[in-house]
Amino acid sequence: MPQSTVRPATWRTDAALGFAGALLALCLHAAGGFPTLTAATGDNDSMLRLVEIRDLIGGQGWFDLHQYRMGPQGGFVMHWSRLVDAPIAAIILAASAFSGRLATGETVAMLLWTTLLMTAALAFALRIARAIGGDWALLPAVIICTAALHFGGVFAPGNIDHHNVQLTLTLAAMTALIAGRGHVAGFAAGAACALMLAVGMETLPYVAVAGLTASFAYLLGGQTGAAKAAGFGLGFAGAGLAAFVATVPASAWMAAQCDAYSLPHLSVAVISGLGLALAAAAPAPDRSFAVRLAALMAIAAAVVLAATAFPQCLADPYAGLDPRLQQFWLDHVTEAQSFWSVLTHNWVKGAGYYITPALALIVLGIRLRNGGTAAEWILAAFLIAAFAVSLWQVRGATFSVPLASIALAAWVGAWRQRIAVTPSRKFMLRLAMVWLVSLNVAWSAAALAASTALGIRDAASAARSTATCERPADYAQLAAQPPTTVLAVSNLGSPILVRTAHRVLAGPYHRNVAGNLLTLDALMGTAEQARTVIKDNAIGLVAICRDNAETPLLTEPAPASFLAALTRGEAPDWLEKLPQGAGEPLEIYRVRLQP
Numbered sequence: 028m029p030q031s032t033v034r035p036a037t038w039r040t041d042a043a044l045g046f047a048g049a050l051l052a053l054c055l056h057a058a059g060g061f062p063t064l065t066a067a068t069g070d071n072d073s074m075l076r077l078v079e080i081r082d083l084i085g086g087q088g089w090f091d092l093h094q095y096r097m098g099p100q101g102g103f104v105m106h107w108s109r110l111v112d113a114p115i116a117a118i119i120l121a122a123s124a125f126s127g128r129l130a131t132g133e134t135v136a137m138l139l140w141t142t143l144l145m146t147a148a149l150a151f152a153l154r155i156a157r158a159i160g161g162d163w164a165l166l167p168a169v170i171i172c173t174a175a176l177h178f179g180g181v182f183a184p185g186n187i188d189h190h191n192v193q194l195t196l197t198l199a200a201m202t203a204l205i206a207g208r209g210h211v212a213g214f215a216a217g218a219a220c221a222l223m224l225a226v227g228m229e230t231l232p233y234v235a236v237a238g239l240t241a242s243f244a245y246l247l248g249g250q251t252g253a254a255k256a257a258g259f260g261l262g263f264a265g266a267g268l269a270a271f272v273a274t275v276p277a278s279a280w281m282a283a284q285c286d287a288y289s290l291p292h293l294s295v296a297v298i299s300g301l302g303l304a305l306a307a308a309a310p311a312p313d314r315s316f317a318v319r320l321a322a323l324m325a326i327a328a329a330v331v332l333a334a335t336a337f338p339q340c341l342a343d344p345y346a347g348l349d350p351r352l353q354q355f356w357l358d359h360v361t362e363a364q365s366f367w368s369v370l371t372h373n374w375v376k377g378a379g380y381y382i383t384p385a386l387a388l389i390v391l392g393i394r395l396r397n398g399g400t401a402a403e404w405i406l407a408a409f410l411i412a413a414f415a416v417s418l419w420q421v422r423g424a425t426f427s428v429p430l431a432s433i434a435l436a437a438w439v440g441a442w443r444q445r446i447a448v449t450p451s452r453k454f455m456l457r458l459a460m461v462w463l464v465s466l467n468v469a470w471s472a473a474a475l476a477a478s479t480a481l482g483i484r485d486a487a488s489a490a491r492s493t494a495t496c497e498r499p500a501d502y503a504q505l506a507a508q509p510p511t512t513v514l515a516v517s518n519l520g521s522p523i524l525v526r527t528a529h530r531v532l533a534g535p536y537h538r539n540v541a542g543n544l545l546t547l548d549a550l551m552g553t554a555e556q557a558r559t560v561i562k563d564n565a566i567g568l569v570a571i572c573r574d575n576a577e578t579p580l581l582t583e584p585a586p587a588s589f590l591a592a593l594t595r596g597e598a599p600d601w602l603e604k605l606p607q608g609a610g611e612p613l614e615i616y617r618v619r620l621q622p
Contacts, residue, residue: 037157044165045150048173049142055177056184063183064137071535072188074521077133079107080116080187084129090276096530097520098542099564106287106538108226109274111189115140137185144191145182149173151198152429156436158206158402163447164440168433171465175383175432178468181425190425193230196223197426200237201409204244204259205402208251213241213258220259221266221296225274225288229422232412238263238299240405242326245307246319257307264300267293285340286537294333302326349540351547355580356517356535362422369421378474380424383467384414387431390438406434428467435465496572501613502526504605508615511567514549514560516577516590519570532564550590551581554599557589562620569593569602569616 056063063070079094087093089109095102115136122139123132149172156168176182181191196219203216220237223230237259245256271280271293283291306322334341345357357363369377391399391407399407410430416423442458463469496502496519505513506527513529520534533539533546549560560566571593572578582591593616598604602616 041153042150044153044169045146048149048169049145052145052177053142061184064185070186071521073186074525076187078524080112083112083116096524097534098539103539110225111192115187141182141184141186144195145176148195148198149176151202152433154202154206156433160437160440163444164437167439168436171432171436175429175467179428189226192226193223194426197233204240205405209254210258213255214262217259217262218266221263221270224292225270228286232416233409236408236412242323253307257304260300260304264297267296283337291337291340295330298333299326299330302329352543364421366418375474375478379467379471380421382470384427384431387434391434439465495575496613499526505570505615508568512565513568513570514566515570517543518575518577551585551588554589561618567618571614572612574612
């Protein structure tokens with residue numbers, strides 16, 4: 028398999044251009060008034076991440092992942108990694124030390140963390156584009172990849188969820204496998220893959236592709252490929268063990284947590300990593316193909332045995348979810364929607380999720396048929412994995428669109444080179460068209476224009492209101508009340524935690540089963556059922572938001588329910604409605620139950 032290399036000296040240029048692209052994106056957010064920070068579309072996961080970080084700064088233990096302010100008394104254990112909390116907390120503490128205000132430190136972190144991550148992600152993307160399309164692909168990559176990362180939204184200020192970390196680590200691993208050489212590059216790729224797993228299980232398909240890439244390097248790449256494979260194995264096993272020790276308490280070392288980094292994942296990392304490292308570092312890396320293949324098959328068998336030792340982790344992660352939570356929560360989570368669901372309910376957004384990756388796969392397929400390089404094969408493998416995930420759950424588009432932008436940048440670069448050699452008006456027109464269709468935002472804009480011209484809008488956009496209780500100001504009155512437990516729909520759980528001192532029963536997290544079911548019992552049941560839940564859980568306030576999407580989701584199938592009655596203004600006599608100011612969408616009731 029032919030190898031692609033890029034000049035080491037270009038690292039500085041790629042890093043500088045990555046920073047320039049991230050800075051441009053930051054300026055665009057600033058020009059719009061930083062909407063992701065100030066109001067419109069608060070992200071539940073980012074808000075709860077900030078709550079976690081505040082708890083850590085406030086003295087909660089490093090290994091203590093309880094969210095004590097959500098769910099029944101005592102809370103529940105979250106499955107997120109402290110590896111994401113730690114650097115953000117460090118930025119907050121450093122900025123707070125200079126400013127003297129924790130709130131200022133948080134604002135700095137919300138801006139700086141995503142800018143740094145986008146800088147790194149864009150630099151890695153440019154590096155891969157160079158390896159595939161040469162210097163001709165650099166300018167297209169700067170424009171196309173910057174647009175893809177910016178409009179994708181995961182690097183927006185305030186987005187401190189882990190998806191942008193995972194994407195950046197995936198691009199780092201790809202860069203090391205494609206543009207790097209030797210043990211060091213392999214070690215970097217393996218370490219990045221271990222960190223990807225430690226941060227979250229969503230990246231498992233990309234870790235698998237990276238492992239297969241390193242294995243093929245050992246099988247087909249001669250001495251150079253064996254060195255990279257050995258480094259990958261050591262990095263994967265070593266960083267996997269380090270992450271395990273750093274994030275899993277000793278008391279849980281033997282426990283299997285399928286949705287968080289734990290013993291099953293460590294076992295696979297150590298067995299596969301050390302196995303590959305030993306095989307690739309054997310005295311005769313140029314031994315016969317059959318012997319190398321047999322070694323890889325033995326490693327694969329050992330990994331399968333390790334995986335089957337934890338059969339519970341091989342099943343659908345949501346197979347055991349309560350049917351009511353499936354119906355009233357998971358089925359409506361945007362990132363968990365399938366291709367067919369997006370196509371039938373929100374086809375305008377679907378255009379932005381699927382057209383660009385499909386086009387990129389076609390372009391890569393043609394290039395590979397004409398004799399592709401190792402870099403193109405690797406990019407194609409990662410893109411196929413990401414596109415397949417996006418067909419199952421739309422969250423895969425977070426990876427497939429940026430990866431597609433790299434392939435399409437190389438396509439534009441090839442046309443630029445062709446015109447430089449053979450200039451013609453026909454080629455110039457083709458180049459303009461190639462530029463246009465390579466920009467993912469162009470497809471989104473075209474779909475939106477088409478829907479407007481046809482006089483239709485997707486249901487989500489048509490139903491959206493400005494009074495969905497997503498602005499920080501919407502919680503001012505609630506924050507002024509003495510701390511207590513608040514009964515509200517799950518969509519309001521994270522905003523209440525981050526903007527008030529209260530605790531809540533519900534939140535859109537699969538481990539908060541008890542709290543979410545109690546909330547459904549109360550809101551979708553009768554007033555007497557609600558009264559029982561409220562009394563048993565020492566709830567002091569009830570908050571409703573009529574225009575939040577979850578409210579009609581719960582009231583339409585239960586028009587006689589407690590929540591439906593509240594939306595009609597029919598509160599029981601044991602609730603006292605607090606004065607509601609003009610333009611305040613959150614309605615608050617104080618509970619007046621006799622002890």
